[in-house]
Ligand code: NIG
């Protein structure tokens with residue numbers, strides 16, 4: 001191997017447990033059932049990456065014996081991981097960072113017993129985030145998004161799906177997507193932009209939702225596609241938002257414009273999945289309410305079921321998605337933060353892992369596969385993200401832990417010491433000296 005003049009080579013050594021997640025799944029798709037427990041752990045491991053790509057993965061002893069490395073040792077930056085745990089960076093496959101203000105009034109109303117839907121009906125909820133976004137300049141929004149991305153990286157996240165959805169006019173949805181692009185250009189990780197024009201019907205279309213759906217299909221989707229501002233189109237398909245028929249219309253518009261689809265389903269009520277699954281969404285998210293039949297239906301597809309238990313926690317719900325039923329039926333599952341101002345203001349994937357284990361009875365290993373390799377599948381990025389393998393992007397997270405289970409075990413603290421995003425190192429605030 002020859003080092004290009006501008007390619008930095010970095011070697012992480014003395015990794016106590018390296019979770020490679022590299023074993024292939026039986027059918028070549030996302031992980032299901034028992035496959036979610038296979039973390040491909042290498043002990044006393046080393047990872048070499050050059051110019052943003054992983055070059056080799058193995059044991060520290062072998063890596064140090066490598067003839068190329070021996071010859072080039074001086075050119076290689078070496079980081080001693082001191083026996084700690086390294087993961088593939090988290091893939092947070094569901095976030096809504098394009099907003100201006102936290103929703104503190106809603107938060108306080110909930111402490112007095114109001115529900116998410118009652119608050120929305122009384123003028124709070126998603127619609128109350130719209131005006132500030134419509135008024136905001138693109139750079140102001142981009143600044144908010146960048147701050148969220150930075151906070152995510154501090155906790156080990158290296159890939160983020162980011163939705164628009166608080167503008168609800170063609171102009172402000174496209175402005176939100178431009179802001180996502182602007183923030184992404186200043187962040188070393190990978191950002192996957194999603195158009196969520198169909199988040200809720202805005203006030204001015206209250207009595208003619210079909211007209212709004214037309215605006216999503218005929219204006220927002222084609223413009224976002226033409227300007228390459230979005231990879232995905234999302235729809236909130238639930239009680240009080242959009243019907244399955246409207247979601248299908250929007251999915252068809254996305255497909256006509258070459259964009260892939262995903263949806264919010266079953267958060268407030270049971271959303272029938274059959275009509276949506278026919279259009280092969282990469283992911284269907286939330287899944288608090290689902291029929292047995294639709295769990296079986298999902299198991300027969302490669303669509304990932306993404307759980308966002310931060311929303312259940314923050315809304316104070318007793319019920320969490322029935323993760324065990326999904327996993328035992330063979331549905332590929334992922335975990336994400338759902339970072340947003342109304343139902344899940346958290347940037348922390350480790351906290352989501354904690355919720356998955358304590359509230360949904362996923363094992364620590366299952367939660368990690370769901371937050372890495374299956375998150376990558378949920379974004380169509382499985383060839384680049386979600387596992388530590390030669391040829392994949394250098395996306396890693398180092399935790400102050402001797403055992404990988406600690407990452408889900410300690411909650412409301414940040415054990416991530418260092419993150420590597422496409423080969424760029426970021427030390428977490430408060431992390432000690434390494435190497
Ligand atoms: O995923 N369900 C729809 N969207 C978000 C909530 C957004 C908000 O309340 O601002 C969610 O929970």
Ligand code: FE
Pocket residue numbers: 094096264338340
């Ligand atoms: Fe969401």
